[in-house]
Amino acid sequence: MITERIYIVDDEPSIAKLLELWVGKRWGYTAEVFSDGKSFLDRLVDPPNLVLLDIMLPDISGIDLLKEVKQRFPDLPVIMLSAQESIEVALNTLKLGAADYFSKPIDLPKLEFSIKNSLKLAALSREVENLQESVGTRLHFDNIVSQSGEMQDVYKLVNKVIHVDICVLILGESGTGKELIARAIHYNSNRRSGPFVVVNCASIPHDLLESELFGHEKGSFTGAIQRRIGKFEQANGGTIFLDEIGELDLSLQSKILRVIQQKQFDRVGGSETLTTDARLIFATHRNLWEEVKEKVFREDLYYRISTFPIMLPPLRQRKSDILLLSDHFLKALGTELGKSNVKFSRKALDLLYNYPWPGNIRELENVIQRGLVLTEGQTLTERELPAFIQSYGSAETDTKQKSIFLENQDTIIPFEKIKEQAIQHALKITQGNIAEAAQKLKIGRATLYRLVEKYKIKI
Numbered sequence: 096m097i098t099e100r101i102y103i104v105d106d107e108p109s110i111a112k113l114l115e116l117w118v119g120k121r122w123g124y125t126a127e128v129f130s131d132g133k134s135f136l137d138r139l140v141d142p143p144n145l146v147l148l149d150i151m152l153p154d155i156s157g158i159d160l161l162k163e164v165k166q167r168f169p170d171l172p173v174i175m176l177s178a179q180e181s182i183e184v185a186l187n188t189l190k191l192g193a194a195d196y197f198s199k200p201i202d203l204p205k206l207e208f209s210i211k212n213s214l215k216l217a218a219l220s221r222e223v224e225n226l227q228e229s230v231g232t233r234l235h236f237d238n239i240v241s242q243s244g245e246m247q248d249v250y251k252l253v254n255k256v257i258h259v260d261i262c263v264l265i266l267g268e269s270g271t272g273k274e275l276i277a278r279a280i281h282y283n284s285n286r287r288s289g290p291f292v293v294v295n296c297a298s299i300p301h302d303l304l305e306s307e308l309f310g311h312e313k314g315s316f317t318g319a320i321q322r323r324i325g326k327f328e329q330a331n332g333g334t335i336f337l338d339e340i341g342e343l344d345l346s347l348q349s350k351i352l353r354v355i356q357q358k359q360f361d362r363v364g365g366s367e368t369l370t371t372d373a374r375l376i377f378a379t380h381r382n383l384w385e386e387v388k389e390k391v392f393r394e395d396l397y398y399r400i401s402t403f404p405i406m407l408p409p410l411r412q413r414k415s416d417i418l419l420l421s422d423h424f425l426k427a428l429g430t431e432l433g434k435s436n437v438k439f440s441r442k443a444l445d446l447l448y449n450y451p452w453p454g455n456i457r458e459l460e461n462v463i464q465r466g467l468v469l470t471e472g473q474t475l476t477e478r479e480l481p482a483f484i485q486s487y488g489s490a491e492t493d494t495k496q497k498s499i500f501l502e503n504q505d506t507i508i509p510f511e512k513i514k515e516q517a518i519q520h521a522l523k524i525t526q527g528n529i530a531e532a533a534q535k536l537k538i539g540r541a542t543l544y545r546l547v548e549k550y551k552i553k554i
C-alpha cells in the first residue's frame with residue numbers, strides 16, 4: 096500500500112525527531128527530514144504529498160521557501176511551524192498559500208487532524224482538476240465523432256462563440272446531441288472551472304419549474320419547509336443550459352427575459368433581488384418562430400435567446416456518420432459490457448445505414464447497446480437488432496402501397512384532407528400524445544391543438 100509522503104523541514108533536532116516519530120511511526124506516513132532550506136529545495140524535484148515547514152531556518156527563510164514551493168507546485172499543501180506565536184506572521188503565511196500554521200510547542204492531535212484534512216483537500220482538488228481535464232478533452236470538438244461536412248460546419252460555428260459571452264440557441268431534433276454541444280462550449284471556454292448546470296424544462300412540472308430555476312424562501316408555498324437555492328444561483332460563474340426552452344409558459348418566459356437583460360431574479364416568495372453571472376445556453380426541438388406566431392412564445396425573448404443560433408442536422412441527413420458512430424458505440428459499449436471483440440455483420444451494418452433514425456444518435460446508441468446485450472458470439476447480426484429495424488424495408492414498401500395517392504390515382508386529394516389524415520396518423524402512432532405528435536409533425540403544440548379542434552379529431 097502506497098502511503099502519503101511528508102517532508103519535514105526543521106533545523107531543531109529535537110523537534111525534527113519528534114515530528115519524524117509521530118508522522119512516520121504513529122500516524123503511518125512516509126517521513127523525510129531536512130535541516131536546511133537548500134537540501135529541501137534540491138529534493139523538491141520529487142515533490143511529496145505535504146510539507147511541514149519551519150519559518151526560522153539557518154540558510155533560507157521559511158517564508159521564501161513557501162513562496163518557492165507555491166510557485167513550483169501551487170496545489171502542494173504546506174503547514175507552517177514557528178517558535179514565535181505571532182498572529183501577523185500566521186496571517187501572512189496563510190495569505191501566501193499555507194494550508195495551516197502552528198506555533199511551538201506543537202499541539203500534536205491538532206496537527207494530525209490538519210495533516211489529514213490538508214491531504215484530503217489536496218486529493219479532492221486533484222480529482223476535480225483531472226475530471227475537468229478529462230471532460231474538456233473528451234468534449235473537444237476534434238474528438239466528437241463525426242466526419243460529415245454538416246457537423247464540421249457546426250463545429251466551426253461553435254468555435255466562434257466559445258469565448259464570447261452571448262446567448263446561444265441550439266436547435267435540432269431530439270437525440271441529435273444538443274446537450275453535448277452545450278457541454279463542449281462550456282468545457283472549452285474560460286468558464287470551464289465553474290459549474291455546468293442542466294435544466295430540462297420539459298421534465299419538470301410547470302408549477303415547480305419556477306422554484307427549480309430561481310429557488311424559493313421558506314414558507315413561500317405549501318411544502319416549502321426550508322429555503323431552496325435555484326439553478327441560476329448554482330450556475331453562478333459557470334453556464335446554465337436550459338433544454339427544451341419552448342416548454343416554458345409565458346409568465347416564466349418574462350422572468351427568463353429579465354435574467355438575460357439585467358442578470359437579476361427573485362426567489363419565489365423572496366423580497367431580495369439576486370444577481371447571476373451565469374452564461375445562458377438554450378436548446379429546443381421546436382420551431383420557436385411558429386410558437387411566436389401562435390402567441391405561445393414571447394417575440395422579445397425569441398430575439399434575445401437566438402442571438403447565435405446553431406442548427407444540428409438529424410442523423411438521417413448525415414448518412415456518412417451512421418457507420419462511424421455505430422463503430423464508436425460498438426467499441427465503447429462493448430468495452431463496458433466485456434464484449435470488446437464483437438463486430439458487426441454486413442447485413443446488420445446495411446440495416447443500420449438505411450434506417451432513418453427518427454430518434455437520432457440517442458436511438459442509435461440504445462439500439463447498439465441492446466444488440467450487444469443480446470449478442471452471444473463475436474458478431475452482432477441483424478437478429479440482435481429490433482424488429483422495426485429488421486422490417487424497415489418491407490414496412491416502407493407497405494406504406495407506399497397504402498398511400499392515399501396510390502389509392503386515388505385519378506383523383507386530386509384536397510390539401511386539407513391530407514393534413515387531417517397526417518394528424519390522425521401521428522396521433523395514432525403516438526397513442527394520443529400531443530407533444531410527441533407535434534414534434535413528429537414538426538409543428539407547435541398550439542397549432543396541433545387548433546387543427547385537432549378544427550377537424551374534430553378525437554384523441
